Amino acid sequence: MSTHPEFALHDLLRNSVERDPAAVAIVDGSAEYTYEDLERESNSLGAALVTAGVEKGDRVGVYLEKSWEAIVSMLAASRIGAAYVNVNPLFKPPQVAYLAQDCDLRVVIGDSSRLEALEAGTVPGTAFYKGDPPREEIAKELVDLAEVLGGGAVPSAERQVSEADLGTILYTSGSTGMPKGVATSQRNIVVGAQIVSTYLENTSEDRILSALPLNFDAGMSQFTTSLRVGATLVLQRSRLPGDLTRALRRHEITGVTGVPPLWALLLRSARAIEEQPLEHLRYIANTGGRIPFANLAELKRLLTGLSGTRIYLMYGLTEAFRSTYLPPDEIDRASPESGWCIGKAIPDTEILVIDKEGKECAPGDVGELVHRGPTVAMCYWGKEEATQKAYRPNPLAPPELLDTERVVYSGDLARRDEEGYLYFIGRDDAMIKSQGYRLSPEEVENLLIGSGLVHEACAFGVEDPEVGQLVMAVVSLKDGAAEGAVDKIREHVIKNGPPYMVPKEIFVQDELPKSGTGKIDRKSISNAYANG
Amino acid sequence: MAISTENAAAEIQGWLRENVTGGREVPPEEPLIENGVLTSLQTVELVTFLEERFDIVVEDEEFDEENFGSVEAIAGLVASKTA
Numbered sequence: 001m002s003t004h005p006e007f008a009l010h011d012l013l014r015n016s017v018e019r020d021p022a023a024v025a026i027v028d029g030s031a032e033y034t035y036e037d038l039e040r041e042s043n044s045l046g047a048a049l050v051t052a053g054v055e056k057g058d059r060v061g062v063y064l065e066k067s068w069e070a071i072v073s074m075l076a077a078s079r080i081g082a083a084y085v086n087v088n089p090l091f092k093p094p095q096v097a098y099l100a101q102d103c104d105l106r107v108v109i110g111d112s113s114r115l116e117a118l119e120a121g122t123v124p125g126t127a128f129y130k131g132d133p134p135r136e137e138i139a140k141e142l143v144d145l146a147e148v149l150g151g152g153a154v155p156s157a158e159r160q161v162s163e164a165d166l167g168t169i170l171y172t173s174g175s176t177g178m179p180k181g182v183a184t185s186q187r188n189i190v191v192g193a194q195i196v197s198t199y200l201e202n203t204s205e206d207r208i209l210s211a212l213p214l215n216f217d218a219g220m221s222q223f224t225t226s227l228r229v230g231a232t233l234v235l236q237r238s239r240l241p242g243d244l245t246r247a248l249r250r251h252e253i254t255g256v257t258g259v260p261p262l263w264a265l266l267l268r269s270a271r272a273i274e275e276q277p278l279e280h281l282r283y284i285a286n287t288g289g290r291i292p293f294a295n296l297a298e299l300k301r302l303l304t305g306l307s308g309t310r311i312y313l314m315y316g317l318t319e320a321f322r323s324t325y326l327p328p329d330e331i332d333r334a335s336p337e338s339g340w341c342i343g344k345a346i347p348d349t350e351i352l353v354i355d356k357e358g359k360e361c362a363p364g365d366v367g368e369l370v371h372r373g374p375t376v377a378m379c380y381w382g383k384e385e386a387t388q389k390a391y392r393p394n395p396l397a398p399p400e401l402l403d404t405e406r407v408v409y410s411g412d413l414a415r416r417d418e419e420g421y422l423y424f425i426g427r428d429d430a431m432i433k434s435q436g437y438r439l440s441p442e443e444v445e446n447l448l449i450g451s452g453l454v455h456e457a458c459a460f461g462v463e464d465p466e467v468g469q470l471v472m473a474v475v476s477l478k479d480g481a482a483e484g485a486v487d488k489i490r491e492h493v494i495k496n497g498p499p500y501m502v503p504k505e506i507f508v509q510d511e512l513p514k515s516g517t518g519k520i521d522r523k524s525i526s527n528a529y530a531n532g
Numbered sequence: 533m534a535i536s537t538e539n540a541a542a543e544i545q546g547w548l549r550e551n552v553t554g555g556r557e558v559p560p561e562e563p564l565i566e567n568g569v570l571t572s573l574q575t576v577e578l579v580t581f582l583e584e585r586f587d588i589v590v591e592d593e594e595f596d597e598e599n600f601g602s603v604e605a606i607a608g609l610v611a612s613k614t615a
Contacts, residue, residue: 065568089568113567238565239572242596265572269592435573467573494554499571 007163008186009078016230027234028068045076047153052126056081059103063087063110073109081159083166086215090498098178163187172318173439177446181381182318191374192321193224206231209256218287241268252280259288259436277306285312288436290340292465315342320408321375339423349373358395369414372407432461433468435500451492453481456512460526473503535614541607560604565597588613
């Protein structure tokens with residue numbers, strides 16, 4: 001049982017250490033680390049962060065491949081009252097430079113190979129590196145992470161941390177052409193862990209496979225829930241089918257959360273699972289988009305049918321961490337006939353379906369999904385206009401309560417049936433859903449234009465059963481752009497953007513169609529593509 | 533038809549240049565999965581390419597980091613399958 005109240009991320013650790021200090025907290029490759037190790041090393045790194053000048057509220061960048069050190073970094077930042085910012089390891093130097101400047105990262109903890117690629121001066125303070133020393137110019141000061149860990153230091157003074165403090169910033173694709181950060185409080189993080197671990201029924205007996213990136217809310221949530229209940233989190237970097245099934249068996253995994261493409265990879269091992277069912281796997285939980293119904297049927301047959309594995313369908317948006325889930329016993333509500341059921345609100349949360357007038361929709365009517373509850377994040381970091389648009393006063397609150405509570409307008413369309421179950425319909429805007437990422441077309445267009453060869457660009461998503469949507473682009477070339485321009489553009493995009501942002505195809509047109517206001521008409525371009 | 537490790541490696545490097553690294557040449561021993569050079573979906577695309585190009589079948593159990601961790605390893609797998 002939890003003995004200390006849970007206010008901040010490191011309180012979750014405190015309880016788990018007291019419960020069983022020798023329990024294995026993290027498995028990273030062939031190494032195992034206990035809760036006691038986690039306590040000790042997050043203190044060592046916390047002390048080093050204080051020495052490096054990290055003040056209360058400062059942002060600490062974590063630019064590491066998913067690893068033991070990445071886990072320690074989050075807890076180290078939390079316990080000294082700083083906010084961690086998990087940088088997608090797939091980000092390329094331009095995104096990292098933008099992000100470092102956007103949230104004013106004080107220090108960065110990173111893999112040497114990643115730090116090495118950064119532009120000089122990207123890190124204003126100290127860079128803690130894992131591996132060989134990187135070039136000196138990338139930071140003001142370089143510290144070897146290996147020398148900090150195992151040093152046994154303890155932060156000199158305990159800092160008071162409140163649940164109202166900024167806990168982390170989760171970066172998501174932004175319509176200004178660069179990522180935007182969702183400022184998430186300690187309370188958001190802790191309540192999120194309480195809620196998710198409750199409905200997934202996690203216990204200290206669980207062995208959870210972490211197959212999602214830690215910069216993604218659901219990936220981080222697997223860590224926080226595991227931490228809260230004192231379970232074992234197995235860090236899995238390779239998602240290749242052979243490795244995936246081997247890890248599930250070798251570590252006797254009881255639970256895994258994934259996005260639809262992960263299940264497609266798992267299903268490649270269907271024959272192996274048939275021959276030897278995954279008997280330890282208690283549940284799988286999906287988020288980040290619809291699983292193609294054919295794949296869902298296969299998962300039911302191979303997992304629920306052969307090993308009693310329960311399947312949770314979840315829905316969440318970074319702006320409010322997690323929103324809904326469909327309990328495993330109700331799984332058949334998601335079907336080609338009835339649609340993609342996302343269940344009901346997670347505990348302590350209310351999900352509203354709101355029409356254009358701000359009123360609640362009648363059952364069956366489609367409206368915008370609005371999230372109300374304790375996981376509603378603080379704001380978009382430094383972006384007032386975007387914040388006002390997504391974080392609004394509760395439309396159903398009595399006027400006497402004035403503006404005491406903000407809810408999140410998701411931009412997702414949904415409907416509710418007579419029994420209160422929610423169904424996901426689609427996006428209200430041009431956002432592309434690909435590989436579990438919610439991608440702003442502007443960010444892809446910005447990358448294309450950055451090649452210097454493109455006059456105008458339009459990016460859009462095309463439905464695809466494997467990845468949700470494929471990213472496509474139509475561009476017009478600048479005068480004088482020569483033969484082979486498309487290859488050069490592609491090369492530029494690959495070099496400067498994460499892989500999930502690279503368009504599957506880049507088509508060239510003389511001119512891009514415009515709407516009445518002179519803006520590029522994305523809808524007609526994507527419709528024209530869909531109709532061949 | 534037997535394919536040498538060298539020929540397979542050259543083909544794989546060409547595919548990576550074009551589809552993954554934006555023109556950068558990937559050294560044969562560079563870790564691809566561990567360092568995040570290759571995402572899982574890109575690896576699936578690479579497997580499709582290899583299966584078509586060399587007329588081979590990659591089994592699920594073989595589809596792992598050990599065989600796909602570097603250009604060298606992938607080339608070795610291709611060579612062993614065409615021998």
